[in-house]
Amino acid sequence: MTKAKDEFKNRNLIKSFNSKTKYAITKLSQILGLSRQTIKKRFDDLVIEKIISNFTININPNILPSNLKYVLLEIKTNPNEPELLENLLKISQLKILDGVLGEYSLFALFIFHSSEEYYQVLSTIDKIMAQSYFKKYQIIETIKVFKTNGIELDGNKIDPNFEIDSIDYVILKIMQENQNLKPISTYEIKDIIKEKYKDFLNEMNRQEISQSTIHNRIKKLEKKNVILNYALNFCPKKIGFRGKYLVRIKPKNPSN
Incomplete structure (x- = not known):
């Protein structure tokens, strides 16, 4: 089998794991026409x-009550600053970090759950940049997100009467950042909260969040379009993607 065919098959398999709820191997088998073993x-x-x-x-x-904050960062750096890259990669809110051509040779995307988190991380970025050679970066704040990770948002509107709370935030954060090569279970989420979110539990005067509570909240987050989909993180280059373009578009002035 040729490399191109392999890459095509791998892309299809990875895409098939994208689903509104956790994947079911039986359903995947029917969709792909392949046995569970295959x-x-x-x-x-x-x-x-x-x-x-x-x-x-x-x-x-x-x-709701407050949108996720998408912030783009353009950083001026040079090849002799690997520690700058390493320090940025440690920031959990960093979702994309690309080396690009031009005066600003690093392009980053950060996603924050709150303004407080944003200003906290901004302080960390300031400290990192203070140790860099150029000490120069610029922030681009988004005012509206139309599409994220290939998902158009017009068809995935949020119920205006539904607001998520601090427990929902923690569950979402764990589901986004703490999964391995098997979808995380509600029992595992419960254990992570108990082990790593002790201060959070203390603030709420609770010893734990029950498995049934976590299960019911996840189902509601799926139903209300808060969780857009479940997906696999993958290496684009290894399945045939040859590059990426960042495009700036200046809309036509309606007054002209």
Whole structure:
């Protein structure tokens, strides 16, 4: 089989794991026309070849009471500053970091759950940049997100009467950042909250969040279009994507 055919098959398999709810291997088998054993073998091959890394979720940026904050950062740097790159990669809110041509040679996308989180991380970025050679970067704040991770938002509107709370935020954060090569279970989410979110539980005067509460909240987050889909993180280059373009578009002035 040719490399192009392999890449095409791998792309299709990865795409098939994108779903509104956790994937069911039986349903995948029917959609792809493949046996469960074949799907498992091909999935294992993707893991061995380091094509896929983990499961995650895509979150609707238009959640209430406050939208997710998408912030673009353009950074002026030079090749002799690997520590700058390393320090930026440690920031969990960093979702994309690309090296690009031009005066600003790093392009980053950060997603924040609150203004407080934004200003906290901005302070960290200031400290990182203070140690850089050029000490120069510029921030671009988004005012509206039309599409995220290939998902158009017009068809995934948020219920204006539904607001998420701090427990929902924690569940979403864990589902987005703490999954491995098997979709995370509600029991695992419960254990992570109990182990890593002790201050959060203390503030709420609770010892734990029950598994049933987590399950019911996830189902509601799916139903209300807060969770856009479940997906796999993958290496684009290994499945045939040859590059990426960042495009700035200046709309026509309606007054002309």
